[in-house]
Amino acid sequence: MRKVTAGLFHSVDGVVSDPFTFQFDSFDEELGQGMTRMINTVDTVVLGRVSYQEWAGYWPTASTDQDFAGFINPVEKFVASRTLSGPLEWQNSQLMDAPLEEFVARLKNQDGGEIAVCGSISVTRQLLFAGLLDSLTLMTHPVIAGSGRRLFEDGDPLTRLVLQDQSRTSKGNVLTTYGLRGE
Numbered sequence: 001m002r003k004v005t006a007g008l009f010h011s012v013d014g015v016v017s018d019p020f021t022f023q024f025d026s027f028d029e030e031l032g033q034g035m036t037r038m039i040n041t042v043d044t045v046v047l048g049r050v051s052y053q054e055w056a057g058y059w060p061t062a063s064t065d066q067d068f069a070g071f072i073n074p075v076e077k078f079v080a081s082r083t084l085s086g087p088l089e090w091q092n093s094q095l096m097d098a099p100l101e102e103f104v105a106r107l108k109n110q111d112g113g114e115i116a117v118c119g120s121i122s123v124t125r126q127l128l129f130a131g132l133l134d135s136l137t138l139m140t141h142p143v144i145a146g147s148g149r150r151l152f153e154d155g156d157p158l159t160r161l162v163l164q165d166q167s168r169t170s171k172g173n174v175l176t177t178y179g180l181r182g183e
Contacts (some may be wrong), residue, residue, distance in 0.1 A: 002044075002107065002108045002110065002111075002112055003096065003108075003114045003115070004104060004107075004114070004115045005038070005116050005134060005135045005136075006091070006116065006118075006124040006135070007137035007138075007139060008121070008137070008138060010138075010140045011141055011144060011145035012140060015145035015146075015148035015150055016150060016151045017148040017149035018148055021145070022143045023085075026143065028169050030103065030167075030170060030171075031139060031169050031173050031175070032067070034139075034169075034175055035068070035139075038137065039116070041114045042071075042074065042114045042115070043113035043114070044078065044113070044114075045116050045117045046077075046078050046080065046104060046107075046115060046116070046123060047078070047079050047120050048079070048080050048081070048122050048123040049080065049082075049083060050122075051118065051119035052066055052079045052081070052122070056088075056090040056093070060073060060090055063094070065123075072118070072146055073091055073092075074091065074092060076092050077093040078093075078094060078097050078103065078107070079093060080120075087127075096159070099133060100123065101127070117133070121151060124151065127179075129157060133180070134179060136161075136177065136178050137175060137178075138175070138176050138177075139175050139180075140173060141172075142164070142172040142173065155161065159179075159180070161179065161180060162179055162180070162181040164178060164179045
């Protein structure tokens with residue numbers, strides 16, 4: 001069975017939206033190497049509509065000197081959306097043909113590498129609380145963002161996690177990877 005992973009840039013106060021506003025001065029070589037290790041095991045990406053639209057407007061024309069552009073443009077991408085219609089223009093992108101949870105459960109049972117949720121806060125939340133997310137990596141930057149969307153909200157269900165891995169970079173970023181704890 002394939003694994004479903006998600007990784008989000010994260011501030012100390014829990015903000016995960018618009019990381020470009022707070023990560024620029026703490027993104028370091030070790031964080032880049034960690035991201036490269038993560039994407040080297042991925043052959044399928046899941047995106048929500050908002051992330052798809054933002055990224056499809058940027059990555060197809062981004063410099064190929066950027067490692068992430070060399071990964072995200074050719075990789076197989078599936079988009080969860082109730083409002084977009086196909087075909088999608090960004091290379092190797094297609095709309096899911098079933099509701100998110102059903103589609104991802106089906107993907108997990110197919111042959112292939114890891115499935116990564118990229119960006120897509122709502123998709124990450126939905127898969128985590130549905131028990132379909134095998135690992136969640138939070139790349140916490142040493143900054144208080146002050147405002148922005150947080151991954152977890154008041155009223156979320158009690159969800160036990162287990163620490164799978166942790167590391168710290170020279171600029172003080174802390175990478176923590178959690179999995180769901182089986183009860």
